[in-house]
Amino acid sequence: MKFTFGQRQRALFAVFSVVFIAIAYWGTEAVHSLYKEQLLREQRNDLNKSVALVRARIEALIFRETYIADSMATVVGFAPEQVIRDWPSIARRLDKKSEIARNIGLAPNNVVQYVYPEKGNRSAIGFDLRTNPEQFMTVLRAIELQDVYVTNPVDLVQGGKGIIARFPIFTDVPENRDYWGTISVVIDFDEFIKLVGLNSISGAEIALRGHIESDDDREVIFGSVETFNQADIQLPIAIPNGEWLLAAKYGLTIDNLPFWQRHIARIIAWVIAGVLFLSLLTFWRSTLIHRSVARQDELTGLPNRRHFMEVLNRQLASRRPRHFTLLNIDLNGFKKVNDVYGHQAGDELLRLIANELRASIRIYDEVARVGGDEFLVILHRLVDPERVRDKVAKIRQTVENHPLEWQGDKIYPSLSIGSYIYTGENISAQEILTHADKKMYQEKRRTT
Structure with missing residues (x-):
């Protein structure tokens, strides 16, 4: 030919x-x-x-x-x-x-x-x-x-x-x-x-x-x-x-x-x-x-940032406000895992965390991997602060109690989680992400 x-x-x-x-x-x-x-x-x-x-x-x-x-x-x-x-x-x-x-x-x-x-x-x-x-x-x-x-x-x-x-x-x-x-x-x-x-x-x-x-x-x-x-x-x-x-x-x-x-x-x-x-x-x-531009994270199988932002923007653009809580989840000490155990171990740890996050939320909630060790979660119709704290604690417990077994060692993940509860106020997607990101870093500074 x-x-x-x-x-x-x-x-x-x-x-x-x-x-x-x-x-x-x-x-x-x-x-x-x-x-x-x-x-x-x-x-x-x-x-x-x-x-x-x-x-x-x-x-x-x-x-x-x-x-x-x-x-x-x-x-x-x-x-x-x-x-x-x-x-x-x-x-x-x-x-x-x-x-x-x-x-x-x-x-x-x-x-x-x-x-x-x-x-x-x-x-x-x-x-x-x-x-x-x-x-x-x-x-x-x-x-x-x-x-x-x-x-x-x-x-x-x-x-x-x-x-x-x-x-x-x-x-x-x-x-x-x-x-x-x-x-x-x-x-x-x-x-x-x-x-x-x-x-x-x-x-x-x-x-x-x-x-x-x-x-x-x-x-x-x-x-x-x-x-x-x-x-x-x-x-x-x-x-x-x-x-x-x-x-x-x-x-x-x-x-x-x-x-x-x-x-x-x-x-x-x-x-x-x-x-x-x-x-x-x-x-x-x-x-x-x-x-076509892929809308799925290749490593974890989770939706990627592009898909997540489309979902978030749809939530905010709806004529009837859809209340939700956004979680910004960051893995603590991920660089150390890569340095000590290698990038293959780091990849396996990200896959494990992705699976545990999927298992710890409801079927209609959203979870995505949006960066190297950063995940975002949308908890639909969950806006009560106490229930949000309980849900965050459950997610943390689920993930941190399931270590990755790697070449005879156990690698325990540690999470920093920031949240923003959206109840219909006039705010952009980027501002929501910024608020959740700040809270996440505040927690990271307290725990590391």
Whole structure:
């Protein structure tokens, strides 16, 4: 189809085209930004699930491994001589139940005398726990708890690092005054890391902090302190009689996705923009001819100032005076809402107030949004001052008792309301608005 425009129409078309392309670009980038945020949000959710799964594995593994020592500690407490006599067979059966136990040790009077398996662990036999402050502190902690104590990773006498689950053994249960020694299950820390998957989460840096074993801050037992300082998520890990802390810092990116997946929103948006542009061009003349001035506020759906002034002027021009009360309602602190929560929150707050105002007046009354945070109301045939005060109080209560819930916060609206009661006197619409506006600002000064 061939289009012919006059000089003025060509100028309008040129301006329209530039504006449309600019808006299309802005809109396309906005859509792309939202799409990118959605992709990153999905990545974050997937990583949150992976980190939570690692936490569950750690908790399950620690509790399962400590159960081994728990069952043996009970037996030793009642029959230490029998356990010592049958040590190899008892320890072997318990060791088979473990996934990553490096060894099981029995230390009467805090001296390691029995270890299973002996291979690779002989150097631990004869080790006096009291000679190693780091390990002896964990023994004392277990005695104090009278229950299992799971240590942070410690350096082992036989080399390497291990997490030790220590159980104190008392021969006078339940008084627990006669301390016999301790039984320990040593968990190989390197195998522990592999089994729980601390290194298996792609796109995230993981760090693990143990519980406090001294007056110092929690020791980082895996990863770096920086991961905790910049963590996107931190999860507590429940272990027997203690707590560890798991942190993850995410490296969220869409750069590793295929080109089409990264830019699909842009492509679709530009296709839609092109179709829309051609459609608008086709109906350009009819759009110019039939364009009408809207009489409705786009944001709230309420009538706008133009419509409201037409209604007000009709009221005043009537041969028979129609008495009414005009309310000028202004939202207090609206700029602060926009500054703190953003303009989207401000828009939602205006919509909420519009709905509450509509609900608080009669069906034949008028309410309009006439400015950024300004509303006007006509209460038909309501001119008694006391009833007007009651109505204003009801409107205020209805609006101010319904906060906007926004991203976990509650935003409570506050109104300043000025009124003018019209009873047929000779006065213009602008004068009525001015009187109501002054009263509104008087109230605003009293309340702010």
